[in-house]
Each structure stands twice: as C-alpha cells, then as structure tokens.
Amino acid sequence: QSVLTQPPSVSGAPGQRVTISCTGSSSNIGAGYDVHWYRQLPGTAPKLLIYGNNNRPSGVPDRFSGSKSGTSASLAITGLQAEDEADYYCQSYDSSLSVSWVFGGGTKLTVL
Amino acid sequence: EVQLLESGGGLVQPGGSLRLSCAASGFAFTSYAMSWVRQAPGKGLEWVSTLSGSGGNTYYADSVKGRFTISRDNSKNTLYLQMKSLRAEDTALYYCAKEFGGYYEDWGQGTLVTVSS
Numbered sequence: 001q002s003v004l005t006q007p008p009s010v011s012g013a014p015g016q017r018v019t020i021s022c023t024g025s026s027s028n029i030g031a032g033y034d035v036h037w038y039r040q041l042p043g044t045a046p047k048l049l050i051y052g053n054n055n056r057p058s059g060v061p062d063r064f065s066g067s068k069s070g071t072s073a074s075l076a077i078t079g080l081q082a083e084d085e086a087d088y089y090c091q092s093y094d095s096s097l098s099v100s101w102v103f104g105g106g107t108k109l110t111v112l
Numbered sequence: 113e114v115q116l117l118e119s120g121g122g123l124v125q126p127g128g129s130l131r132l133s134c135a136a137s138g139f140a141f142t143s144y145a146m147s148w149v150r151q152a153p154g155k156g157l158e159w160v161s162t163l164s165g166s167g168g169n170t171y172y173a174d175s176v177k178g179r180f181t182i183s184r185d186n187s188k189n190t191l192y193l194q195m196k197s198l199r200a201e202d203t204a205l206y207y208c209a210k211e212f213g214g215y216y217e218d219w220g221q222g223t224l225v226t227v228s229s
Contacts, residue, residue: 002156033214034214034215036214036215036216038157045207045221046207046216047219048215048217048218051217052213052215057217089156089157091157091215093214097174098174100173101147101162101214104156106156106157
C-alpha cells in the first residue's frame, strides 16, 4: 500500500485531456511538501516530468502540467498522443515517523 | 551529459549479500545527494536510501534499515549500496538517481537483483 494514492489506470483518445490524481495526507502533500511527477515508458527508467508541483524540466512539452491543492496533486496531459502511453508516478516527502521519500503506486495511461 | 551507470546486480540466495555500484559522470558529483530507488517486477517505484553530497547524512527506508548501507567515493564519482541479509522481497531493479530539491533529476538504467534459492 503506497503512502500516495494514484488510480491504477486512466485512458483517453488522441487529442483529449486526461488527469491523474495523487492523494496524500497531512504528513506529506498536506504538510506543504512539493509533489513531483515521473513518466516511465515500457522497459525504460523513469524520467522527471514535473518538479516542484508545476514546473517542467527543459525539453518537456507544455502539454504536461501539474497542480497541488490541500492533500492532493494532479498531473494533466492535454493533446494526448500515442507516445504518452506509459506509467506515471507522483513523488513527495513524508515526515511521519521517519524521514522518507515516497512514491505513488503508479498510473497506467492508455491511449485509445 | 549526466550519466549514471549501475552495476553489481545478479542472482543471490536468501540471506546473502551483494554490493551495487553506480558510476556517475557529467556533473559535480560531490554537490548532489544521491539515492537508490527500486522497482520489483511489475510493481511501482520504492525509495530505498539517500546519501548527502558530503556523505555525512544517510537515510533509509524502514524495509531495508539495518540491512543495507549506502556510501559514496567522491574521488571515484561512485555511489554504492551494500546489501546484506537479502530476502525474496528485495528482488527488484535497482536504480541510482541524482537528487536535487527533493526530486530525482536523472536516473540510471538500473541493475537487477534477484534473491532466490
């Protein structure tokens, strides 16, 4: 059971907009810690997609955006493309009990 | 260009030991905290351990505390993970990752650890 909760799967047609939620608690997202997002294409290492809640690293298209509110965060992808089909993970920091960096369980995005 | 190259994975029996290495290049190694993140087959990402740039501060997930030791040799730009008392549930692809601001800017390709008799 992951500390951050993501839907196991989402889907959308090419050109559509999809969102992936990441729900935490008062010891992580709700405590003010930043949320970061990664994309993992099949058989490859994760790649940073969004950092600091809503910032895109160089090279990441502006179709990808992040937001955070309260104890949750979201990743939005607009203009869905076939190559967006991948696993997406949120990540934050949790201060309960001991120091730890935490990930969501991951969401499989299927482009229909 | 940042490069992180993991090595040292393999098949080990339960209770055995293994040392993973991560050779880093393309950035000022001593200026960055480094982490190990693992992914069990077909599962999600799990943070394992983090080491500060100076090597003075170490952090471990509860699942590996007391069994794994993270270290670095800044003269060789190399990160290590010494794993002892390995269990079946430690079977995973182990990624080395460069950390900045609480997130992982760069990742290696991973090295596979299989714990099985």
